[in-house]
Amino acid sequence: MADLFPQDAHPDAAKLEGLRHTEQYSFYMPENYAFRSEKGLTKRVVEQISYQKNEPEWMLKFRLRALEIAEKKGRPKWGPDLSHLDFDEIYFYIRPQDRKGTNSWDDVPEEVRETYRRLGIPEAEQKMLAGVGAQYESEMVYHNLKEEWEKKGVIFLDSDTGLQEHPELFKEHFATVVPPEDNYFAAVNSAVWSGGSFVYVPAGVEIDVPLQAYFLINAQSMGQFERTLIIGEPGSRFHYIEGCTAPTYNSDSFHSGVIEIIVKERANVRYSTIQNWSHNVYNLVTQRAIVQRHGSMGWLDGNLGSKVTMKYPSTYLMGEGAHGEVLSIAFATDGQHQDAGAKVIHAAPNTTSSVVSKSISKGTGRSSYRGLVQIHEGATNARSNVECDALLLDEHAKTDTYPYIEINEKTAHVGHEATVSKLNDEQIFYLMSRGLPEDAAMALIVRGFLDPVAKELPLEYAVELNRLIELEMEGSVG
């Protein structure tokens, strides 16, 4: 199979010149793929994907129906400019070396490990972390789940394996939170999805160490359409973390994931992600959770990379007393547009929600907060509070705030506040008078601005976030 499809030439160094982050973040590995679909989004490609994965009939039908919906829907007419996103130039499926997921770190391909090293993720940390699913290209290739969890009945697999090994459970919940009709990119994902995580935590099971999945893009012009399905049974409690970093290639890449989370009664689920795609990736993701009685859903959504991101984690508070929380940070530098935000739908009494958004725009970067708070009739005593703070570092930086607030219930209490400011000259002056160079002073203030979010992160992520901020702030003076 490996030889049936032409390989792209190894990109030469000249092509990478002029791109940002060519020091630490320009890594690429020679492509070595077992199967790659033809370019473009067609019925044939969808059928090939399903055939390659040896999927049940219902999934193929689902994919084809989703493709029809996508064709009918067309792209959204609002938000960032997507005119440079050309589906005919994208590979919708690549399967790394026909390889099944592995259980041991030693089995992970050397090039993947090399990529991790370049990212600064030490092997020791990998081993310490409870379970790591690394999505290299379109499929999970690495899994490690602690034994005691398996005993408790926890399932943490890549979605493809999840479908094969737990067909009933998978079918029961799949696409119930984000149906393909929901939006154009959800329909595209439904047609060509591959990889992602399948997490099932049984009733009453609490997991202290976060479940983590790293995944990467490494093929030029390859779309990545992960499909993550997370089910928290009543009374369960866990934290799922996803981080992604992509090598910098110079043709536009496309990532469009769908994340579905079901938080059952009294369950407590946190989902954290910090995306740092290379600056040529279109990152258009649908993330949604349904929360039942007294359940609690927390999102931490960090957007540092990509060319264009459109991502609005949404929380449907369906049961009485359900709670939703979103912490969102965005960092937009030259040429980037971070269009992020949050949606909270209050559909039951005594539901509460809180959204905190912090964004930074630098150079010609643009960050937008786009949000929705909806209080339905009968959702008595619902409470929601939204706070957005934007920091503008340069004269040409831009920021927008588009919060939609729809209230159809007398007893609702809803508040929204946003502020926009620049870096405080006095603070910079003070820090410089204490001996800090200007860029270090600026980086310190930016880190302070993001601190309320950073302190919610597990330590290793907070460290990584700080390192990324420092990198972004390097050379920002002058």
Add this chain to the structure above:
Amino acid sequence: MALLQDNAAVGEAAVEALIARFGEPDWLAEERRAALRTYQATPFPTNRDEVWRYTQLERFAIDGLALVDGPRDAGVADRIAMRITDSDAEAAMVIKNGEVVHRAGRVGEPGVVFTDLRTALRDHEALVRRHLYSVVNATMSKAAALDAALWTNGTFLYVPRDVEVTLPLGTFTTADRGGLSAGRTLIVVDVNAKVTFVDEYTSDPIGERLAHHAATEIVLEDGAKLRYVSLQNWSREVVQQNKIRARLARDARLESLTVSLGGDAARAEVEVDLEGPGSESEMLGLYFADEGQHYNQYTLQHHASDHALSDLLFKGALRDASTAVYSGVIVVDPGAQKTDAYQTNRNLLLDAESEAVSIPQLEIKANDVKCSHGSTTGPVPEDQRFYLMSRGLRPEVAEHVLVTGFLYEVMSRVTLPRVAEYVERVVQAKLGVPGVKEKL
């Protein structure tokens, strides 16, 4: 989704008839014809259009309505006559279905022109020509195009350089018959001049449906100051669309207040272009919707220049299955440094069937700015109600006090006691406070 149908009466024949009837100059005739072409080329808004997403479009329908051609009778309704008697205005004018039926007082300050647009076209054509359509024009929306093509009459106010008009001036726009009508207000305040103007829309019950279109153009030259009030208290058969837009030159200051209390449905678009450094715009809004009324308030604070300030506060109360939309945007252009821009919307929901939508937006393209916005929606605070009841007030009285107090925050920032008293009376009448009638 409701799709609006066009009105067969809106066409070349109607425009030509207007031009001929008033013997309008060629330049205006051409403007009207061009506006009609724009109107015809512009589709009706649908709920797919972002700025019409929450609008109950069918309530603004114009199909089947005849163009209004003058009032049934030229009498001045008691409600208006008494308001004029009671007011502290220096001069006032009543325009009924496009015809001036009453003028009261006269402006003492030299060189001030306060008259209707028809008279102004005759006596001050050059001045009207220079400014008409310069702030609100046909390309801005379907409704603005309709108004530009078919307006029949309205207010013209010009205050020359360095002149300060001490007492308020006002126009009552009223109607005694239904149909489709369009009016216009043009205010030009010259360098360092100062004036207060109240545009009031009011009527006794008409007995048939009236769709009124209004366009308000405000030009403030360097250092000019204007307090402008738009007070909509139409009878319940009326729907109104009004675009109010102001252009501010260096150091100009606009203090605007937009009040929506009457009508079946009303859409007010309040927009300022801060084009001169040091210009300031205070924008206040108050609305109280009851018995199923539907209000839209769309605002724009456009900072095109540096060192400008805008401060917006819109407060509204809703009950009896009413709906209100507040949507406003602060736009700061590249280079508009040292901008101060603030925006606040607060809604009070008095029953479960009412619905409030609030969309305060920011689009900031300069970094050395102070911008913030806030929005809150909630019921009458229980602890405050409890406090008042513990002091012996009946529950409904406590609610009256709290709603009036909530809205009073807006009126307290307007130094026009007669207008504030009137608004308070209308609010209390809507609340059903015993002994308060809305009349006068």
